[in-house]
Amino acid sequence: MGGSHGGFLAAHLVGQFPDFYFTAVMRNPVIDLTTKIGTSDNPDHSFFEAGISFDFTTAPSPEALCKLQAKSPIVHAHKITSPVLLLLGAKDLRVPPSQGLSLHRLLRARGVESEVRWYPEDCHPLKSVA
Secondary structure: OEEOHHHHHHHHHHHHOOOOOOOEEEEOOOOOHHHHOOOOOOOHHHHHHHOOOOOOOOOOOHHHHHHHHHOOHHHHHHHOOOOEEEEEEOOOOOOOOHHHHHHHHHHHHOOOOEEEEEEOOOOOOOOOOO
């Protein structure tokens, strides 16, 4: 189980070591650093994860975008074979729910068991989850 950055790590692990993990649970996971930079309230996180300097005043170069993509769990998603449970807060501005939904759609398209638990009133911490 991993949430936010922990979900980023969980997605990387289950994608890079598919024979080791039996299942994965991810809470508001970061899945694609390239799409997160334009939809999140902390785009600097994506650049930090990729080891790139961040500047609010400039657009990322094509080289930076390639590096962001290469560091994203989405590049390993095609190797995931274990069932995945995604816990997503509809009002999350830190890691928009589109991150988890993109993984869910990709897994379902490949026939991998994936379930989304949607929390319509929650943001990043998922405070209503008991």
